[in-house]
Structure formats: C-alpha cells, structure tokens
Amino acid sequence: MPRPSAALLFFAALMAAIVGLSVSPAATLGSDLPELPGPAPRARSEGQDPAAANAACEACHEDIAAEWRGSLHQEAWTDPVFQKAYAIEPVAFCRGCHAPEADAREAPGAGAQQVGVGCTTCHQQGDTIVGTKDVSLPGVHAVRGDARLATKQACASCHQFDFPRSKGEPMQDTLAEHASSSLSDVACQTCHMPEVVDEDGRRRRSHDFSVISNPELIKSAVSVTAARGQDTELLVELEGARVGHAFPTGDMFRRLELRAEALDAEGNVVMTAKPVHLARRFGDVSGAAEHPVPTTRRVEVADTRVPPPGRGTRKAVLRFAGSTSRLSVRWVVAYQRMDHAMAASFSVDQARDEIVVARGLIPPTPKPKVSP
Amino acid sequence: MKRSVSVLVGCVVAAWSVVAFADKPAPPLKGKAPPPEVAPEKSKTVETKSPFDYSELGKRDAAIEKEIAKVHERCLSDPMSREGPTPEETAKCNVAVSKLLVRGSKAAPSILAALNRVDDASSYYAVNRLLFVVGKMDDKKVRKAVVDGLETVTKEEKEDLYMIAYQLPGTLESMLGAAPPVSVPWDDTSVTDHWEEQRNQAEAWGAFIEANAKKTRAQIVGEHLGKARKDKASSDAAAAWRAINFLVQRSPTEALAAANAYLKRDGLESDVSSGFEMLKNQAEWLIEERKGHRG
Numbered sequence: 001m002p003r004p005s006a007a008l009l010f011f012a013a014l015m016a017a018i019v020g021l022s023v024s025p026a027a028t029l030g031s032d033l034p035e036l037p038g039p040a041p042r043a044r045s046e047g048q049d050p051a052a053a054n055a056a057c058e059a060c061h062e063d064i065a066a067e068w069r070g071s072l073h074q075e076a077w078t079d080p081v082f083q084k085a086y087a088i089e090p091v092a093f094c095r096g097c098h099a100p101e102a103d104a105r106e107a108p109g110a111g112a113q114q115v116g117v118g119c120t121t122c123h124q125q126g127d128t129i130v131g132t133k134d135v136s137l138p139g140v141h142a143v144r145g146d147a148r149l150a151t152k153q154a155c156a157s158c159h160q161f162d163f164p165r166s167k168g169e170p171m172q173d174t175l176a177e178h179a180s181s182s183l184s185d186v187a188c189q190t191c192h193m194p195e196v197v198d199e200d201g202r203r204r205r206s207h208d209f210s211v212i213s214n215p216e217l218i219k220s221a222v223s224v225t226a227a228r229g230q231d232t233e234l235l236v237e238l239e240g241a242r243v244g245h246a247f248p249t250g251d252m253f254r255r256l257e258l259r260a261e262a263l264d265a266e267g268n269v270v271m272t273a274k275p276v277h278l279a280r281r282f283g284d285v286s287g288a289a290e291h292p293v294p295t296t297r298r299v300e301v302a303d304t305r306v307p308p309p310g311r312g313t314r315k316a317v318l319r320f321a322g323s324t325s326r327l328s329v330r331w332v333v334a335y336q337r338m339d340h341a342m343a344a345s346f347s348v349d350q351a352r353d354e355i356v357v358a359r360g361l362i363p364p365t366p367k368p369k370v371s372p
Numbered sequence: 373m374k375r376s377v378s379v380l381v382g383c384v385v386a387a388w389s390v391v392a393f394a395d396k397p398a399p400p401l402k403g404k405a406p407p408p409e410v411a412p413e414k415s416k417t418v419e420t421k422s423p424f425d426y427s428e429l430g431k432r433d434a435a436i437e438k439e440i441a442k443v444h445e446r447c448l449s450d451p452m453s454r455e456g457p458t459p460e461e462t463a464k465c466n467v468a469v470s471k472l473l474v475r476g477s478k479a480a481p482s483i484l485a486a487l488n489r490v491d492d493a494s495s496y497y498a499v500n501r502l503l504f505v506v507g508k509m510d511d512k513k514v515r516k517a518v519v520d521g522l523e524t525v526t527k528e529e530k531e532d533l534y535m536i537a538y539q540l541p542g543t544l545e546s547m548l549g550a551a552p553p554v555s556v557p558w559d560d561t562s563v564t565d566h567w568e569e570q571r572n573q574a575e576a577w578g579a580f581i582e583a584n585a586k587k588t589r590a591q592i593v594g595e596h597l598g599k600a601r602k603d604k605a606s607s608d609a610a611a612a613w614r615a616i617n618f619l620v621q622r623s624p625t626e627a628l629a630a631a632n633a634y635l636k637r638d639g640l641e642s643d644v645s646s647g648f649e650m651l652k653n654q655a656e657w658l659i660e661e662r663k664g665h666r667g
Contacts, residue, residue, distance in 0.1 A: 085452070085454075088450050088452055088453055089450075089453055089454060089455060091455075093455075163454075163455060163456075164455055165455060165456075165459075166657070167657070168653040168656070168657065169653070171454060180642060180646075235562075252454060273565075274565035274567065274568075275565060276563055276564060276565050277563075277566070278563060282456075283542070284456050284457070284500065285654075296456065296457060296462065297456070297657070298454075298455060298456035299654075304563045311642075311643070312560070312643075314563065315560065315561075315562040315563070316562055316563040316564070317562045317563070317564050318565070319564070319565070319568070342452055345452065
C-alpha cells in the first residue's frame with residue numbers, strides 16, 4: 001500500500017484538529033489587519049520567543065510533546081509541500097494558520113516557523129495557560145478552563161474559511177460540512193484527538209492530530225461498493241462511514257481517484273477505464289455583466305465528493321472501451337491530495353503519496369448455462 | 373455539505389469563466405506563458421483549423437494578433453494559486469483585454485486561431501480572458517465555430533486542450549445569454565470521467581444552438597427572462613432553482629428576492645435549501661460588485 005511521505009503532508013495540517021481558539025484574530029493588534037482564517041496574530045508578550053515559550057510546555061509534558069512533534073500541526077510551516085504552495089502565494093492569509101505564533105503581517109521568525117501550530121497556540125491566551133477545565137497545580141502553574149477547547153470552536157478558525165476575495169465562498173468548508181452531517185453533535189476532537197491512556201493510567205486526548213499519516217483512519221472514512229453495470233460499465237457507490245464531514249475535506253485540491261482495469265484469466269490488463277475524480281471544482285466568475293472588463297472571483301462550481309454522513313451517497317460510473325463480462329474487473333479508490341500535474345510540480349510522488357481507501361476484484365460474469 | 377452536486381459546470385451562471393482544478397492534469401505549471409509562437413505573417417502559412425475552424429469567419433488580422441500576444445504577455449496568474457488572479461494581475465490583464473474587446477467579432481478568427489495553438493505551456497488566465505472576449509460576441513457564425521470546436525475537443529480528448537474545453541460552455545452561455553437546462557445541485561447524477569461530462573455538454577449545447585439558430589442574443593435572453601420570471605416561484609423546486617439561477621447574472625436584485633422568498637418556504641430539504649442559499653450568495657455578491665463599479 002502506498003504510504004504518504006511524512007515530509008510531504010502539508011495539506012493535512014489544514015485537516016487535522018485543534019489549531020487555535022476562536023478568538024478574533026484581529027482583535028488585539030489593530031484594525032489594519034487583513035482578515036485571516038487563523039488564530040494569529042496573537043497577543044504575545046513583548047519579545048516572547050515562540051520556540052522558548054513552547055519549549056517550556058514541552059519540558060514537562062513530554063509525552064504530549066512527543067505526539068505533537070512531527071505532527072502536521074508542528075510542521076504546519078516547515079512542511080515542504082506547504083512551502084511550495086506558499087512560494088506561489090506568500091500572503092498573510094496563509095501565515096495566519098501556518099505560523100500562528102508570529103504576527104501574520106510579516107514573515108515569521110525562526111522560532112514561529114519551528115513551532116508551527118504549537119502548544120502555546122491553543123493553550124496560551126495572553127499570559128494565561130488554558131485547558132479544557134480549571135486545574136490547580138500548586139507550585140507549577142494554574143490552568144484556566146476554557147470549554148471551547150473541547151469543541152469545534154477550537155478548530156473552526158483554521159478549518160473553515162472563505163476565499164480572501166470571495167466572502168461567502170468557502171475555500172475550506174469542513175465545519176459547515178460537519179454541521180450539515182448526522183454527526184454534527186460529535187466534536188472534531190472525538191475522532192481527531194482520540195482518548196489515550198498514559199503510562200500512569202491517566203486518560204487524556206492524543207495530540208498527534210494524525211489524519212493523512214494514519215491510513216487506517218482515512219480508509220475508515222468511507223464505505224465503497226462496486227458492481228458491474230451495463231456491459232462496459234463499473235458502477236461505484238460511496239457513502240460516508242466513520243467520518244463527520246464530506247470526504248475528502250480540507251484543502252480545495254483533495255480528491256478521490258476511482259480507477260478500474262479489466263483482466264484476463266492470466267491476470268493481464270486488457271483494458272483500463274478512464275479514471276473518475278470526486279472533488280470540489282472551482283471557477284473564476286466574472287462580475288457585473290455591464291462592466292466591459294469585470295473583475296473575477298473564485299467560487300466553487302461543483303462538488304462531487306462523498307457527502308457527509310446522513311446526506312446520501314455518491315455514485316460514479318467508470319466506462320471501459322469494450323465489454324468486460326468475460327473479464328475480471330479490478331478497481332481502486334485512492335485518496336489524493338492534489339491532481340497529478342500539481343503533484344509533479346511539487347515533487348510529490350503521487351503513487352507513493354496516495355492512500356488506497358478501498359479496492360476490490362469482480363470476477364467474470366459466469367457463462368449462462370445452456371439447457372440440454 | 374454546501375453543495376452536493378454534479379452540476380454542469382459551465383452552465384451554472386452566464387459569463388462564468390471556469391478553470392478546472394479537480395478532474396484533470398492541472399493546467400500549466402506557471403503563468404508565465406509565452407505568446408503564441410507563430411508570428412502573424414508566418415502563421416498564415418501554418419494555420420491549424422482544429423479544434424476551431426474559423427474559415428467561415430473572415431480573415432485573421434495582424435494587428436489583432438499583436439493584441440492577442442499582449443493578452444498572453446500580460447494575463448498571467450499561476451494556475452496553482454488558490455485565490456486566483458490577484459487584483460494587480462487582473463488590472464494588468466484588463467488593459468490588454470479592453471483593446472481586444474473593441475474589435476468585436478472581427479477578432480474571432482485570430483482568437484480562435486490562437487486557441488488552436490494552445491498547449492500546456494500556455495497561461496490558463498490568458499486563455500480564460502480570450503474566451504471571455506469571444507463570449508462577448510453576438511455572432512451566429514462564431515457561436516457555431518465555438519460549439520463545433522467544443523465537440524471536436526471532446527472527441528479528440530487531448531488533455532492539453534481540456535483547459536479550453538472546460539471553459540467553453542461558459543463562453544457559449546455568455547455568447548447566447550442563456551444555456552441548456554442545467555443540473556440542480558441536489559441531483560443524484562452519477563459522476564463520470566471528465567471527457568464524458570464535456571461530451572454531454574457539447575451535445576446539449578449543439579442542440580441548444582440549433583434550436584436558437586435564428587435568434588439574436590437579445591431575443592434569446594428575452595425569452596428566457598420571461599420564462600424565469602414565470603418559474604421563479606414555481607412549486608417545482610428544480611424549475612425555480614433554474615429560473616433564479618438564470619436571473620442571478622441578469623437581475624441580481626430580483627434573484628435575491630426570489631431566493632430569499634424560496635428559502636422562507638416550509639419543509640425545504642436541506643440540500644434544496646443549500647442550493648437556494650448558493651444563489652442568494654451569488655446575487656448578494658453581484659449586487660455589491662455592481663455598486664462598487666457605479667461608486
């Protein structure tokens with residue numbers, strides 16, 4: 001099974017769970033700020049070094065820090081694929097979520113780059129340390145309870161946001177998808193920060209935020225059935241399973257690729273169906289028609305992904321050039337973070353990077369028995 | 373989910389210039405595309421008539437081809453951008469597009485010839501803008517050349533030309549002022565490969581153009597406007613959605629009122645409601661945008 005390269009998992013940083021508190025991003029640094037999707041810029045103490053501040057958490061909370069280290073939250077800035085995308089559009093809009101420990105109006109310093117979405121991003125508000133509930137730790141530090149940390153509010157600011165120049169048009173729509181699902185009352189943390197038990201028996205939430213790095217989680221998101229249709233067709237039906245949003249969700253370029261091959265009795269590939277892609281699609285819409293050269297804005301024009309649970313199924317048809325009734329049909333549903341051309345441009349080996357969500361083999365149709 | 377759709381993309385709204393990201397090898401990697409390599413003089417001898425046969429549209433023009441080259445030079449935006457063209461990129465491009473626009477249908481042979489030379493090295497934004505100019509042409513012969521071109525592209529299935537194929541329905545809708553019936557967002561249509569989808573579009577557009585062969589854009593718009601106004605409050609949600617979808621670009625204030633009225637109806641399925649919500653958002657944006665232009 002292809003395994004995603006950990007170094008190339010930038011988009012999952014946008015898909016994983018807790019990022020920041022739902023504080024107003026611009027609230028503390030003046031009104032001249034661009035509207036940002038993320039928790040930054042934050043009101044940090046003057047001169048605070050993000051890496052040092054985060055290291056103070058890591059020093060005592062070693063087990064949690066170990067989970068976080070190497071997560072896509074920690075690599076939110078340093079991930080090579082993010083860096084490729086950021087090179088195309090080096091804007092504050094991206095920095096808000098990918099380097100939230102820095103002032104998004106400027107390029108982040110080394111500390112903020114290294115921390116990415118760190119401990120302090122979620123657990124420090126001003127000079128106060130926050131958690132999901134009040135905790136008294138005499139001689140160490142107090143923890144002020146903020147119930148929002150246990151809710152989708154903690155994720156919303158980086159996992160639900162509009163195109164910067166298209167208000168009302170979501171670039172990422174995960175929270176809205178979740179709200180429309182039959183699992184809207186289940187918090188993001190339930191799946192993306194599952195409960196774990198420490199060595200000392202203490203129950204807590206995992207902080208590895210694994211999504212794409214956890215192929216089993218990806219595979220469990222959708223159930224797939226495939227069957228022969230008419231002579232040249234393969235019918236595939238996909239339904240959300242262990243997932244609380246559309247699938248795939250997160251970055252706008254994610255998609256499912258449905259592939260199928262027809263095999264002869266020796267297992268040789270005789271025919272290949274044209275692949276079908278389930279994804280969001282976008283267009284640049286021209287503005288006022290009476291204006292000779294109108295402005296454009298980017299909007300979603302179609303969404304063929306698997307709907308959130310409770311919102312039905314997605315059906316697809318793969319077609320072969322000829323009849324497959326006497327052949328086996330091998331099919332695959334693969335999760336891809338981007339299309340092939342973009343992957344090539346970003347030096348992503350698509351074959352290794354994709355995650356096979358489901359696969360199957362349909363035997364040849366038995367010959368009808370002829371009555372004597 | 374905001375929209376559970378397999379909408380006929382190009383038909384969604386008039387004047388939509390669409391760039392696909394999802395179902396194909398992405399468009400060119402960088403926006404810095406060279407202008408068409410063939411110089412006007414030389415090009416007369418190496419004309420390609422596929423996918424667009426412009427032989428019935430008059431002669432190509434060297435001055436216009438220089439303006440087209442300017443579009444290629446100035447309309448640059450990285451197709452891998454998430455945001456799309458920036459205001460600065462748009463402004464730079466618009467200067468070149470404005471010059472081409474005033475040429476009207478006379479620019480068609482040169483533009484279609486330039487589009488025949490498009491490949492993966494071409495800028496999607498320049499192609500998008502050239503098709504925008506074609507979309508402004510109210511010319512029956514040009515319509516035919518464009519829809520025939522769409523049919524050819526979808527038959528040949530050249531991936532280099534998918535960038536064009538994906539945008540042509542939007543161009544046609546802009547040319548005719550209306551489109552064949554579109555899928556509503558809550559349709560349970562099976563998803564197919566992207567070329568089959570485009571072929572279906574080509575077929576629908578071919579029939580639509582034939583049915584409206586003798587009509588001007590104004591006549592077509594007039595007819596559809598009348599029908600939309602009749603259907604916008606229809607108890608058939610699909611008919612109402614299509615009607616309001618048509619009104620959005622032509623009369624956004626009217627579309628907004630109709631969408632809001634529909635959203636107040638009791639018992640709307642959430643998918644249906646999302647579809648009308650989408651129209652409401654589009655209408656609101658257009659109203660704001662028009663205020664901006666007037667302001």
